[in-house]
Amino acid sequence: MKFQKIPAIKSSEITEQSIFENRRQLIKLAMVSTVGLLVPTPSMAKIYSKIPSGKQSVNLETTDFKDVSNYTNYYEFTTNKQDATHLAKNLKTDPWSVTVEGEVEKKGTFFLEDILKNNALEERIYRFRCVEAWSMVVPWIGFSLADFIKQFKPTSKAKFVEFTTLYDPEIMIGQKTKVLDWPYVEALRMDEAMNPLTFMATGMYDDALPNQNGAPLRLIVPWKYGFKSIKAIVKIRFTEKMPVTAWNKMAKKEYGFFANVNPEVSHPRWSQKRERILGASIFTPKRTTEMFNGYGEQVAGLYSNMDLKTFY
Numbered sequence: 001m002k003f004q005k006i007p008a009i010k011s012s013e014i015t016e017q018s019i020f021e022n023r024r025q026l027i028k029l030a031m032v033s034t035v036g037l038l039v040p041t042p043s044m045a046k047i048y049s050k051i052p053s054g055k056q057s058v059n060l061e062t063t064d065f066k067d068v069s070n071y072t073n074y075y076e077f078t079t080n081k082q083d084a085t086h087l088a089k090n091l092k093t094d095p096w097s098v099t100v101e102g103e104v105e106k107k108g109t110f111f112l113e114d115i116l117k118n119n120a121l122e123e124r125i126y127r128f129r130c131v132e133a134w135s136m137v138v139p140w141i142g143f144s145l146a147d148f149i150k151q152f153k154p155t156s157k158a159k160f161v162e163f164t165t166l167y168d169p170e171i172m173i174g175q176k177t178k179v180l181d182w183p184y185v186e187a188l189r190m191d192e193a194m195n196p197l198t199f200m201a202t203g204m205y206d207d208a209l210p211n212q213n214g215a216p217l218r219l220i221v222p223w224k225y226g227f228k229s230i231k232a233i234v235k236i237r238f239t240e241k242m243p244v245t246a247w248n249k250m251a252k253k254e255y256g257f258f259a260n261v262n263p264e265v266s267h268p269r270w271s272q273k274r275e276r277i278l279g280a281s282i283f284t285p286k287r288t289t290e291m292f293n294g295y296g297e298q299v300a301g302l303y304s305n306m307d308l309k310t311f312y
């Protein structure tokens with residue numbers, strides 16, 4: 001039998017070896033901290049699943065996750081309602097940062113990770129209705145927009161708040177087309193933004209938002225048509241003048257600034273009196289659309305002196 005001779009190791013080599021090992025450890029840690037610390041990561045599911053179930057704000061059955069996540073409107077990827085499910089997988093949602101600017105004291109760019117640490121996460125079960133006349137009921141997870149806004153101290157000139165979606169045509173391939181004037185912009189009047197119903201979602205159904213539903217950060221305004229609920233937000237700007245929004249720019253007659261759900265005001269090409277319940281069988285009758293999507297008690301007061309046929 002032959003034994004291989006174990007080479008003698010000089011102490012200097014041992015030291016170098018351990019430094020090398022240590023450095024490898026450090027590199028590993030650094031990698032964990034860039035990937036692992038930022039949100040939303042799979043570990044967010046653990047945090048989200050511990051959030052107590054939200055109060056049902058509507059007396060309707062929650063829509064199945066598979067329907068909500070496979071029938072989406074996300075023009076940055078496609079105008080087709082099925083394909084964003086796979087196309088949006090290419091969007092890298094961490095790290096993610098949000099720039100706050102305009103009529104506000106505390107301007108700056110903030111990591112979503114830090115935003116999440118400073119805002120209490122909760123679940124809200126809201127009905128959501130698209131202008132194209134389908135509706136769904138979704139358990140969203142996120143935080144109050146009003147509480148979030150207060151942290152930045154808007155000035156007395158802040159009358160509106162404008163939101164902008166990421167612009168990255170290499171990933172968001174729909175941005176290579178001219179269906180909308182990119183980036184997608186939406187806005188709210190300050191009192192609408194400060195209403196307790198208005199919500200910033202980072203998750204749904206006890207998990208992080210799927211990319212196609214607007215990860216890592218989207219707006220939810222349950223009394224307005226779906227297009228106000230902008231996805232993949234990278235910028236929030238406070239303004240004195242009413243911002244020009246993407247859909248308003250594209251077709252003024254069809255998509256107004258307010259976009260309140262209103263069965264009495266038809267879209268120029270179809271009625272808004274009824275809605276198809278997402279996921280329901282074709283035999284299920286359509287649902288009668290409610291004024292302000294059923295949230296009138298909480299929001300009608302915001303529009304008491306306005307003619308909603310003019311300000312649609």
Ligand SMILES: Nc1nc2c(c(=O)[nH]1)N[C@H]1C(S)=C(S)[C@@H](COP(=O)(O)O)O[C@H]1N2
Nearest residue numbers: 072073074075130165213226227229230231
């Ligand atoms: N950035 C961005 N946000 C968007 C859209 C979009 O195309 N791009 N579509 C809007 C429309 S028309 C609707 S109905 C809702 C759909 O939300 P969902 O896909 O999560 O159901 O997102 C809104 N937010």
Ligand SMILES: [Mo]
Nearest residue numbers: 130131226227
């Ligand atoms: Mo929509």
